[in-house]
Structures are given as structure tokens and as C-alpha cells.
Amino acid sequence: MLLNILPQVLVDGLTLGFMYAVVALGYTMVYGILEFINFAHGEIFMVGAFVGTEVLLITDALGALKGMNPFVALFITLVVAMALTGGLGVLIERVAYRPLRGAPRLVPLISAIGVSFLLQDLVRFTEALARNEFYLNTPTLFTSSISLGGVATIPAKGLVVIVLAIVMMVALTLFVNKTKWGIAMRAVAQDRSTASLMTINVDKVIMLTFLIGSSLGGATGVLFAQNYGTIDPYIGFILGLKAFTAAVLGGIGNLRGAMVGGVLLGLLESLSGAYMGPLTNGAFGAEYKDVFAFSILILVLLFKPEGLFGEAVKEKV
Amino acid sequence: MANMKWKSFNGIPLLVTLIWIVAFAASLHFLDKSVLAFLGILSSIVLVYYTNTSKAIKMVIGAAVLLIIIPLVAGDNRYYMEVASQVGIYVAMALGLNIVVGFAGLLDLGYVAFFAAGAYAYAIFSTSQANEFIAGNLFPLSGEWFWPFLIVGLIVAAVFGVLLGLPVLRVKGDYLAIVTLGFGEIIRIIFNNLDKPINITNGPQGITPIPSPELFGIKMGTPFYFYFIVLFVIAFIVLANIRFEHSRLGRAWIAVREDELAAQSMGISLLNTKLAAFATGASFAGVVGVIFAAKQTFIDPTSFTLMESIGILVMVILGGSGSIPGVVLGAAFVTILQVQLLKEFSNFLHSLQQSGIINLPNQLDPSKFQRLVFGIMLILVALYRPNGLIPAKRKKNDLDAIKASKFGQAKLGILSKISQISSGKQS
Numbered sequence: 001m002l003l004n005i006l007p008q009v010l011v012d013g014l015t016l017g018f019m020y021a022v023v024a025l026g027y028t029m030v031y032g033i034l035e036f037i038n039f040a041h042g043e044i045f046m047v048g049a050f051v052g053t054e055v056l057l058i059t060d061a062l063g064a065l066k067g068m069n070p071f072v073a074l075f076i077t078l079v080v081a082m083a084l085t086g087g088l089g090v091l092i093e094r095v096a097y098r099p100l101r102g103a104p105r106l107v108p109l110i111s112a113i114g115v116s117f118l119l120q121d122l123v124r125f126t127e128a129l130a131r132n133e134f135y136l137n138t139p140t141l142f143t144s145s146i147s148l149g150g151v152a153t154i155p156a157k158g159l160v161v162i163v164l165a166i167v168m169m170v171a172l173t174l175f176v177n178k179t180k181w182g183i184a185m186r187a188v189a190q191d192r193s194t195a196s197l198m199t200i201n202v203d204k205v206i207m208l209t210f211l212i213g214s215s216l217g218g219a220t221g222v223l224f225a226q227n228y229g230t231i232d233p234y235i236g237f238i239l240g241l242k243a244f245t246a247a248v249l250g251g252i253g254n255l256r257g258a259m260v261g262g263v264l265l266g267l268l269e270s271l272s273g274a275y276m277g278p279l280t281n282g283a284f285g286a287e288y289k290d291v292f293a294f295s296i297l298i299l300v301l302l303f304k305p306e307g308l309f310g311e312a313v314k315e316k317v
Numbered sequence: 318m319a320n321m322k323w324k325s326f327n328g329i330p331l332l333v334t335l336i337w338i339v340a341f342a343a344s345l346h347f348l349d350k351s352v353l354a355f356l357g358i359l360s361s362i363v364l365v366y367y368t369n370t371s372k373a374i375k376m377v378i379g380a381a382v383l384l385i386i387i388p389l390v391a392g393d394n395r396y397y398m399e400v401a402s403q404v405g406i407y408v409a410m411a412l413g414l415n416i417v418v419g420f421a422g423l424l425d426l427g428y429v430a431f432f433a434a435g436a437y438a439y440a441i442f443s444t445s446q447a448n449e450f451i452a453g454n455l456f457p458l459s460g461e462w463f464w465p466f467l468i469v470g471l472i473v474a475a476v477f478g479v480l481l482g483l484p485v486l487r488v489k490g491d492y493l494a495i496v497t498l499g500f501g502e503i504i505r506i507i508f509n510n511l512d513k514p515i516n517i518t519n520g521p522q523g524i525t526p527i528p529s530p531e532l533f534g535i536k537m538g539t540p541f542y543f544y545f546i547v548l549f550v551i552a553f554i555v556l557a558n559i560r561f562e563h564s565r566l567g568r569a570w571i572a573v574r575e576d577e578l579a580a581q582s583m584g585i586s587l588l589n590t591k592l593a594a595f596a597t598g599a600s601f602a603g604v605v606g607v608i609f610a611a612k613q614t615f616i617d618p619t620s621f622t623l624m625e626s627i628g629i630l631v632m633v634i635l636g637g638s639g640s641i642p643g644v645v646l647g648a649a650f651v652t653i654l655q656v657q658l659l660k661e662f663s664n665f666l667h668s669l670q671q672s673g674i675i676n677l678p679n680q681l682d683p684s685k686f687q688r689l690v691f692g693i694m695l696i697l698v699a700l701y702r703p704n705g706l707i708p709a710k711r712k713k714n715d716l717d718a719i720k721a722s723k724f725g726q727a728k729l730g731i732l733s734k735i736s737q738i739s740s741g742k743q744s
Contacts, residue, residue: 036491037491037494037495095696096696096699096700099700100699100700100703103699103703104703105490105491106422106424106490106491107699107703108699109424109491109494110630110634110695110698110699111695111696111699111700113627113692113695114691114692114693114694114695114696114699115692115696116692117627117688117689117691117692117695118688118689118692118693118696119692120688120692121686121687121688121689121692122689124685125689237623241495241498241499241502244495245499248492248495284510285510287506287509287510288506288510290502290503290506291503291506291507294499294500294502294503295503297495297496297499298484298485298496298499298500301487301488301492301495301496302484302485302487302488305487305488305492
């Protein structure tokens, strides 16, 4: 009985996991370069979800969405959302983080928490003003689903999430490893002052990091809205936290680690959500799946703080 | 330039403070329900702090305002006392968090979990809830039990603090922030779902009716009594804060905050020091939790969200982490902003709306601006006043004075030996 649902649980977990993985990339990139947790990254993801939904709602209101190819519509949505969230990320860096670069480590963290609250209310505000409500339903672009030999069905939207997430991750890896800017990014992550001596414009590299990380986060927001249908201004915080968990799980500052960590976490969450209830005879149900995610975070930080793929950092004295 | 001006500012003259207090007390007494006058009275405490007199006189005036004037002129108004005791609860919590964040430098984003532990400890045993898992129909306890439960809440929360601290303290910095945040969420989810398999917390329905405290048969259910209870607890916590700050442990906390490695190499046990900070901060939150539960007579998990933790953190950081007067000011300011100013503002907008001057959708109600206001405050404080409104004072040694003193002339350590040797060679 329990095994019957396993393929479906795995498919759902994979979809969720790839979403975590892409958001985790944003955390990892910023942490790798600035050694600071960009708390507002989850909110950038949320803004992406709202921008995407608004684009679709507006095109729908104009009557243009009906006859459009869903892939074209998704492409337009993604481009708009990525451009806006990328710009937002750069703006946040410029206003709230850059002036604090030399400050003690807690100060930018506090500023980041501030930014994340500000964004939540700003989005709630604008939506309340524009639509008189802030829980939005996203028009679904992909309604069909593929049956996998009768044991599981992959909804087309889930497949789109997985494929696009993989495309984004591969593109980012290629960018970081092959291009001049990517090499500059890695150099800045290694040693900021030496990199600046090598005529690398550190400010520009950091800006680029925020641009790429945030636009990836925004794109994932669009995919999230497509996959789950309903969004609200508070989805970013918990998802951001879990994506951060994924980044830590894989070893923060490490792109490959973030991807593996995200997929692992998604699978674990999906499995615990489905099986915890039946296995404990209903004593502990799916409502404890977040406890699961956070417990993993705590355990990893305690016993393997460098993560699955990271290298242990020796403290310099 | 600005610094120069600041130095010549020796404090507000005593007379101005006294006139301020008398004027606002009188206007609160004679004008009916003037929020402005009430805020004036509350803010007179800040004035007293900056008054240019001796410490003893400041203490006397401050105590007089808090213990006599406020209860006298506002005591019969339930709403004012409610606001005042609410402010007091947050001041007490912020002072507790100040030990963890301000002194020991451990960023704790799950602080409200300890508050919840205290509140639930009293709530569960003072209502019939405890009968669900303890046989013998012993409960509910009467309001007389409130007083011993202040200690029980303290102990329960301290135990929670140690339990959380033991594993968590291996990580530091922003990792610690994330881990405590996760821990706070775990506690909230558990409280929210612990109505099965054994019903301990009654889940999302919450627990009610929690009895008010009783003393010698007098039921102390009104905000008027809570005001005094809270004041008493605050006095205790402030005293503890001051004593800790200058104790051996307190100095160890500050050393750990400034540089863990250096502190460790000076022989400070990191684990014990940090655990002590966690447990102390937590125990204060536990006490306040008991008072909170008794005051609200109803608690459920929605009172213990991450938002609350962040709110208390905002208070500490806005006021000036590590600085006791700063934390008091920050907590008072943020609470009044939340419970009064934003509400007043939205009442004002409502009245405008009713008279048809503006048309505002319901979602734009300013009392829902809380996150926006918190967000802007956090960013501004981080950018412009990272040390808070009243930064913690630091004892500084004047190096030049030491060098110029008679002890500064003599050579010390290796240098003295060298000069001895060289002088020995000469002779």
C-alpha cells in the first residue's frame, strides 16, 4: 500500500527539490563572494512569483493569452520577471548592503532581515491597492500531464519546472567556469583584495552576482507560481529558509553542493510528508515536515558544517 | 562639529523635566482620554534619563513617575494601563534578549520560544488542560499559584535555553541566527500540533481561561495590577542586567562577543559562557511568559511567531544592544509604535474615510504596516546607527594618561630586564 504511492512521491519531491536547488544557488553565490546570508533572497523569489503572475494576469485581461503558445507565454513571463528581480537584487545590494561591507557581520544580516520585511509589505500593499487582495491565483499555462506506466503522473508543469531548473543550473555552471566574468567571480570569492589588484572591478563583480542570483530566484518564483497555482507575499520566507538549508546541506559557497542539497531536501520533505503519518499511525502527520527540514539544517550545521561537498575551513589565528 | 556640540550638552535642566512631568500629568488628568498626554508622561522617563542631576535624584524622579504619577493619573483608565503593561512586558523581554545579543553577541532569532515555554507552563497547569495527561483531576490550579509559577516559568525556560544552547552553540555568527530561527519555528510547530497523540497544548485552539493572579484573596485581573507586577519584574531584570554586566561572567560575555578566539586563549570557557548567556536570557523570557499568559487569559501558538522574535530583536538593536537604557527605550518605542501610534493613525484615517474625505481600501490599514515599519527601521538602523539610539558606554582607558603617569616611566617586562642587564654590564 505504502509503496504504491512511492513513484508519485518521488516525482513531487523532485519538482520541489529542483525549485529549492535553483533558489539555493542564489544563496550560495552571494555567500561564496560576500560571506553573508542574503536573507532577502527568499523575498526576491516571492517578488518573481508576483511579477510573473501579474504579467500573465495582465496578458490574460488583454485577451492575448488565449491564443498564445504556452511556451511563448512562459518565455515572456520569465524574461520580464528575471529582468525585474535581477534589477531589484542589484538595487538592494547598492542601497542596503554595499554601505555595510566593512561593518561587523551582524549588521548586514540585520539590514537583510529589514529588506525582506519591507518587500513583503510592499508587495502586499501594491497588490491590495491594485487588486484589492493579495492572495493571487496564477493562470496555468500547462494543464496536460504525462502518465508514467500507470504508477505515477508527471504534470506537464512539473516537467517544465524540472527541465528549466536543470537548464538554469547548467547555464550558470558554464558561465562561472568558462566565461571571463565567471572567472572574475571565482577570483573575488577567493580573495577580494588580491582580485582587485588583478584589475578586477570587485564592485561590478558583486553587482553581477546579485543580478544573476536574483534573476534566477525570480525565475524560480514564476515556476513556483505555475506549479502551485496560489501565491501570497509570505511564501518567500519559509521557502528561502529551506533553500538556505539546501545550500548548507550541500556546502555553502559551492554550486554543485547547492543543487544536490536542494534535490535531496525536496525528496526528503516529500517522503516525510507522505510517510510520517502512516508510519507513526497518525500520531505525527505531514504537519511535521517543516520540523524535518529544520532538524536537518541543525544536524548538518552541528556535525558537518562544511556540508556534503564543501571543504572544512581551518580557522586562521 | 556635531560632536563638539554634543559634548557641550550636559543634559536637560532639572526644572524643564519637572515642568514637563507636571504639565503632562495635569493635562492627562484634566483632558479626557488624551493619548498625546499619556505619551508625554511615558516619554518623561527619557527626559529623566537625560536630566542634568545626580543619579540618586534621577532614580527618585523616575520611580515617582512610574510608581505614583502614572497609576494616579492614568490608573482608572483601563486602556492606558493596558498599553503601559504591554510596554512593560516587551521591555522585560528585550532586557532578557539584551543579555544574549547585547552582552554575549549571540544573535538569537528564536527567542520567543522561551517566552512560549513560560507561558505554556503556566497555561497548561493553571487550567484543566493538564488533566488531559495527568490522572487524578488535580487541575485547574487557583490564581494563588501564579507566584510560584513565576519561578517555575523561569526554570522551565532556563532548561529550554540550556537544551537549545548545548547543540546550537557549536555554530556561530549568522549560522547561529539561522539555527535559532529554525529552532523557534520547530517549537512553534510542535506547540501547534501537540494536541495529538496526547493533548498537551490543545493545538491551534489554544488554552483558556487562564486564571488571573491572586494575592491574599484579592483577584488581580485588571491591567492596573499587571502594571505593578511587570514593573517589579523589570526592576529585577534591570538589576540583574547591571550586576551581570560588571561581574566576572558579564565581562567574559563581552570578551566572547568581541573576539571568541582571543577570549578562549585567555582561559574563558566558550561553552559555559555562552550557555550561561542563553540560559539567563531564556529564564527572563520564561518569567515574562507566565505574566503574559495570566494577562491575556488566553494563549495559542499565533502569539509566538517569528515576527515576535524579530520584533524583540528590533527593540534591542534599535535601542542599542548592550546598553540597558537603550534597550528600555527601544522596547518602549517599538511597542508604542505598534500598539498605539499605528492604531491611532489608522483610526484617524478611518474617521477621514467616514467623513468621505479619502477613500482607502481596507487592506491599506496602517495598523497592518508593522512589517514595513520594522523593515525600514532595521535598514535605517543598520545603515546609520549600527550601535543603536543610546549606544552602550564603553570603559576606555586613556593611554596617554597612563603613559604620563609615574608608573608609565618604569620599563616593564622584558624591557626592564634588558635595561637591568645593560646597566649591570656597565657597572
